[in-house]
Structure formats: structure tokens, C-alpha cells
Amino acid sequence: MVRGRRYARRRKNYGITLLKQLIACIVIVLLVIIIKKMDIAIVNKSLDKVHESLTKHYTVAEIFQSSKEILAKSKNIPDSITAAFKNSGNKLAFSPPTDVNAAITTFGEKKGYFESEYNGFERGMKFQSDEELQVYSIGGGIVAEIGDTSQHGKYIRIVHADDIVSIYRGCTQTYVKPLEKVKKGQIIASISPENNGHLSFELWHKGEIVNPSSYIDF
Numbered sequence: 001m002v003r004g005r006r007y008a009r010r011r012k013n014y015g016i017t018l019l020k021q022l023i024a025c026i027v028i029v030l031l032v033i034i035i036k037k038m039d040i041a042i043v044n045k046s047l048d049k050v051h052e053s054l055t056k057h058y059t060v061a062e063i064f065q066s067s068k069e070i071l072a073k074s075k076n077i078p079d080s081i082t083a084a085f086k087n088s089g090n091k092l093a094f095s096p097p098t099d100v101n102a103a104i105t106t107f108g109e110k111k112g113y114f115e116s117e118y119n120g121f122e123r124g125m126k127f128q129s130d131e132e133l134q135v136y137s138i139g140g141g142i143v144a145e146i147g148d149t150s151q152h153g154k155y156i157r158i159v160h161a162d163d164i165v166s167i168y169r170g171c172t173q174t175y176v177k178p179l180e181k182v183k184k185g186q187i188i189a190s191i192s193p194e195n196n197g198h199l200s201f202e203l204w205h206k207g208e209i210v211n212p213s214s215y216i217d218f
Helices: 002-037 040-055 060-074 079-093
Strands: 125-127 133-136 141-149 153-159 164-171 187-191 199-205 208-210
Touching: 141 164, 153 187, 164 187
Parallel strands: none
Antiparallel strands: 125 199, 133 187, 141 153, 153 164, 164 199, 199 208
16 A cells, blocks of 8 residues: 555656656747847846756746746847847848948948939948949849839849848849849849949838848848
8 A cells, every 4th residue: 555655656756757847848949939039147047947947846836937937038128139139130131232342332321422312312332343243132032123224224123021122223234034033142133344333222121211231241
């Protein structure tokens, strides 16, 4: 009789241990998912909680309570941290439109050498090279339009996910067609250095002009 009680107690303790380990694993997975959104101090404290739950004889209810506290803290992330996380994610999604390292004009810069149509300020970025300039798609998308204007010459407009549109003006030659699917880094055009040839690059999000540097790591 006594032996049976001991066996039942051991089975119960073993079951509780397995349950605690399962809960701890779930907490760790949740931490991995939200770790980039959280402050490092919060992450370290959360991991300490997990370790403490595994090494000490906490009840299942206490482990659940600790997990709730960890998740509650993840909701109190400052807006600046969330914004930084979003921007870093966007920068991973897109690449520069050309190999030229330095832009000759940047977004919002007061117009100077080249004319601007955006209230006297540059509404995109301009790139120039002494050699032929290769133009790349900043990300995967669909070529929505290829046109030609007297002011900017040939241009390509590509639609990406999340209502993002990239525009490449000043192209000498284009290598894509309307409705063609393009990949990130694919060569879509080239620009001759003759006659001050340069790339005018614009980025739009949900119908609004945006700073390319907020989405691309130049």
C-alpha cells in the first residue's frame, strides 16, 4: 500500500516536472519571437525567470504567472524601439538601386545643381557616375510602368509589397517590360554618363513620398 502511494507520488511529480519543462520551452519560443522588439534588460530578466522556474520547485500556477508578467512587459516597449525594429526590418527587405556609394543629392535637400519639382526640395535621391551606371530593383515586385518624359527621360515604376512603389528616372536603356516580375538586385536599366546622365530615385509608401534612407541601408 505504502509502495503504491510512493509510486503514484513519483508519477505525479514526474508529470509536474514535464509540464514545467514544456511551459518553460513555450516561454523560450515566445522570447525568441519577440526578442528583437524588447529591451535587452527585459530579455535578460525574462531568461532569468525561465532558469529560476526550472531550478526551483515552483508550482505550475506560479510558472504561468511568471509567463504572464514576461508577456505583459513586452507590451510596454517604447514607440521608438518599435519604430526602430520596423525600420530595420524594412532595410533588410530592400537594397540600394545602384552600386554608387554616395548620392549627389539626398531626400529633402534644397534644390541646387539639378532642378526639383517638390516645393524646392529634393523628393528622392540622385546618383551619378563617371562610368555607365547600372540600375537595380531595390526589391521583388512587378513592373507597373515604363515611360519617357522630356524632363527626366526614360523611367521605370515598380510596385512592391505593402503599397511601396519605387521609381527610377533618367534611364538610358531599360531591360524589363511592363508587368514583368523582378527580383531584388535584378538589373533593370543602365544610365550613360554623357550629358550629366544620372539616376533620380524615388520611393513612395501608400501614395506618399518617403525618405529612401528610412527603408534602404545606403
